[in-house]
Amino acid sequence: MAELRKDPIIGRWVIISTERSKRDSDWSVSAIQARSSEFCPFCEGNEDRTPPEIFALRGNNSPPNTPGWLIRVVPNKFPALQREGDLSQQQFGVYELINGIGAHEVIIETPQHGLQLADLPVDHIQKLLAIYQQRIHGLTPVQHIKYVLIFKNSGYAAGATLEHSHSQIIATPIIPKRVLEEIEGFKRYYEEKRNCILCDIVRQEMLQKTRIIGQTPLFIALEPFAARFPFESWILPIEHCSHFQEMSAEYLFDFANILKYVLEKLKNRLDNPPYNFILHTNPINTTENMIYHWHLEIIPKLTKVAGFEWGSGFYINPVPPEEAALWLQNS
Amino acid sequence: MAELRKDPIIGRWVIISTERSKRDSDWSVSAIQARSSEFCPFCEGNEDRTPPEIFALRGNNSPPNTPGWLIRVVPNKFPALQREGDLSQQQFGVYELINGIGAHEVIIETPQHGLQLADLPVDHIQKLLAIYQQRIHGLTPVQHIKYVLIFKNSGYAAGATLEHSHSQIIATPIIPKRVLEEIEGFKRYYEEKRNCILCDIVRQEMLQKTRIIGQTPLFIALEPFAARFPFESWILPIEHCSHFQEMSAEYLFDFANILKYVLEKLKNRLDNPPYNFILHTNPINTTENMIYHWHLEIIPKLTKVAGFEWGSGFYINPVPPEEAALWLQNS
Numbered sequence: 001m002a003e004l005r006k007d008p009i010i011g012r013w014v015i016i017s018t019e020r021s022k023r024d025s026d027w028s029v030s031a032i033q034a035r036s037s038e039f040c041p042f043c044e045g046n047e048d049r050t051p052p053e054i055f056a057l058r059g060n061n062s063p064p065n066t067p068g069w070l071i072r073v074v075p076n077k078f079p080a081l082q083r084e085g086d087l088s089q090q091q092f093g094v095y096e097l098i099n100g101i102g103a104h105e106v107i108i109e110t111p112q113h114g115l116q117l118a119d120l121p122v123d124h125i126q127k128l129l130a131i132y133q134q135r136i137h138g139l140t141p142v143q144h145i146k147y148v149l150i151f152k153n154s155g156y157a158a159g160a161t162l163e164h165s166h167s168q169i170i171a172t173p174i175i176p177k178r179v180l181e182e183i184e185g186f187k188r189y190y191e192e193k194r195n196c197i198l199c200d201i202v203r204q205e206m207l208q209k210t211r212i213i214g215q216t217p218l219f220i221a222l223e224p225f226a227a228r229f230p231f232e233s234w235i236l237p238i239e240h241c242s243h244f245q246e247m248s249a250e251y252l253f254d255f256a257n258i259l260k261y262v263l264e265k266l267k268n269r270l271d272n273p274p275y276n277f278i279l280h281t282n283p284i285n286t287t288e289n290m291i292y293h294w295h296l297e298i299i300p301k302l303t304k305v306a307g308f309e310w311g312s313g314f315y316i317n318p319v320p321p322e323e324a325a326l327w328l329q330n331s
Numbered sequence: 332m333a334e335l336r337k338d339p340i341i342g343r344w345v346i347i348s349t350e351r352s353k354r355d356s357d358w359s360v361s362a363i364q365a366r367s368s369e370f371c372p373f374c375e376g377n378e379d380r381t382p383p384e385i386f387a388l389r390g391n392n393s394p395p396n397t398p399g400w401l402i403r404v405v406p407n408k409f410p411a412l413q414r415e416g417d418l419s420q421q422q423f424g425v426y427e428l429i430n431g432i433g434a435h436e437v438i439i440e441t442p443q444h445g446l447q448l449a450d451l452p453v454d455h456i457q458k459l460l461a462i463y464q465q466r467i468h469g470l471t472p473v474q475h476i477k478y479v480l481i482f483k484n485s486g487y488a489a490g491a492t493l494e495h496s497h498s499q500i501i502a503t504p505i506i507p508k509r510v511l512e513e514i515e516g517f518k519r520y521y522e523e524k525r526n527c528i529l530c531d532i533v534r535q536e537m538l539q540k541t542r543i544i545g546q547t548p549l550f551i552a553l554e555p556f557a558a559r560f561p562f563e564s565w566i567l568p569i570e571h572c573s574h575f576q577e578m579s580a581e582y583l584f585d586f587a588n589i590l591k592y593v594l595e596k597l598k599n600r601l602d603n604p605p606y607n608f609i610l611h612t613n614p615i616n617t618t619e620n621m622i623y624h625w626h627l628e629i630i631p632k633l634t635k636v637a638g639f640e641w642g643s644g645f646y647i648n649p650v651p652p653e654e655a656a657l658w659l660q661n662s
Contacts (some may be wrong), residue, residue: 005557009516093535178644185340204424226336313509
């Protein structure tokens with residue numbers, strides 16, 4: 001079983017995943033690069049090559065784990081965290097670790113291999129977003145889980161090991177450091193100004209207009225003021241909302257629209273870049289932090305400037321977000 | 332001039348570097364990949380293709396900016412931060428920014444194009460480390476500078492735009508977030524245990540031995556307990572020392588030895604991976620934080636698992652550090 005280990009200096013948790021290393025034994029660069037396969041376990045017809053499905057959207061009453069699905073949720077074959085077991089905490093001198101309890105699921109977004117998320121119709125994307133909500137609700141009652149992290153790696157350079165369009169869910173027994181930092185920031189601002197900082201940011205951006213890349217009745221898409229990466233793009237609900245999974249179907253439809261719009265913009269204007277997106281939402285099982293404002297952060301993987309940033313927490317972004325917004329608008 | 336912008340939620344600073352974007356105008360993936368050049372401005376004989384040198388180690392009294400040097404320090408041609416100007420702070424609604432004041436220098440580690448840092452003799456590496464110290468001392472009296480960050484990107488995938496072996500120095504008017512977090516962690520531990528946490532970690536690792544990859548009389552190299560990346564490796568002085576630039580020549584020699592040893596191990600056992608290293612040392616111009624323990628963090632760029640980590644502060648490491656240590660030892 002995997003372990004969750006805590007950095008004793010700065011308190012950051014890391015999943016040390018022994019399951020995943022079973023896939024490999026040679027860690028040299030050339031060995032890693034040689035590992036690619038033509039076979040796709042996510043394609044329709046290959047349902048027996050994934051673990052049995054957790055859920056699938058099927059239009060024709062087809063039985064589980066057979067063709068005929070539109071979107072399919074399966075456990076990750078090499079899970080970073082596992083659902084079975086107790087959450088035992090151990091201390092070894094200065095070090096602290098807990099069992100790798102949680103969940104790791106894959107959402108196969110389409111049965112068709114060649115399609116990207118940006119290519120799917122809006123109603124298909126809306127169904128995917130509803131499944132994100134459903135999985136958060138499904139994982140909420142599971143013992144020990146404190147956070148449900150939904151993200152997407154698209155393209156090899158962005159960390160996707162399989163090309164077929166998919167998202168991932170990692171449910172963790174701790175709240176990720178970045179989310180904790182955000183919550184702290186929301187609280188600090190609220191204590192001073194009695195407002196949500198992202199609500200204030202949305203208001204200021206809508207007046208200033210220089211970083212906005214798209215807008216729908218309920219959502220706004222923008223390049224953040226202190227963007228870490230070229231063309232980093234955020235999508236936010238205009239009205240305050242702390243939990244992604246509480247959004248109504250009307251909101252989901254609007255979110256699907258603007259998500260497709262932004263992904264298409266990035267794809268067309270940046271020549272189909274690899275990218276990651278991460279859904280930032282409130283921890284589950286808490287009525288605290290209602291001041292949190294959920295949003296989606298999209299990071300195209302354009303440059304390799306990301307060298308020393310890992311170690312310093314310091315970022316150099318060669319493209320001012322205002323220039324990035326202009327570049328995306330001009331098409 | 333560049334701008335230092337503060338993320339209003341979590342307080343992270345980002346350098347928005349307009350100087351650097353002047354190099355490019357097309358941000359599509361294919362345009363970026365097409366930008367590579369055979370010409371190397373860091374090779375001996377091409378001294379006029381860099382800005383005039385700040386310092387060079389020359390054995391034969393050769394004049395500045397001519398051949399005959401062993402190690403050469405020049406301003407970065409596309410600096411992220413600049414030395415001239417006032418440090419003006421501005422507030423725009425929720426946003427805060429300061430002028431991009433600071434310094435950005437390049438240390439060309441050898442006149443020979445094909446050599447890597449791991450290939451250089453120990454006494455050459457010691458001279459390089461002494462120049463690191465000298466540049467920290469040189470930048471310390473410069474107005475507005477609060478931190479001197481020394482790092483190395485080696486290989487294209489690790490963010491190096493030029494192949495010729497070099498390190499970089501970025502001197503900043505703010506202290507990087509990660510360093511602040513470390514200082515806080517050192518203080519928290521000290522308040523509880525009246526010890527330096529890294530001194531305690533060194534003691535525990537020397538007893539336990541499972542993560543150690545090398546040792547000299549004065550230094551230890553290990554895989555950290557909560558390693559974020561496969562084969563992440565740290566080098567630490569065994570005795571407490573807060574400021575890298577205060578080390579004696581005896582220490583520098585020993586550090587050069589173990590640095591060469593670790594870089595050679597990584598190169599040979601992992602098939603010459605791209606990597607970053609970052610020197611973690613105390614902020615300059617302060618006698619506070621003497622509890623800080625300087626160290627070097629080396630991150631080979633082996634896997635692309637680094638997708639969603641950017642956004643979550645959460646890491647999945649598929650190689651347990653104990654296995655990584657074994658793999659490096661067996662050679």
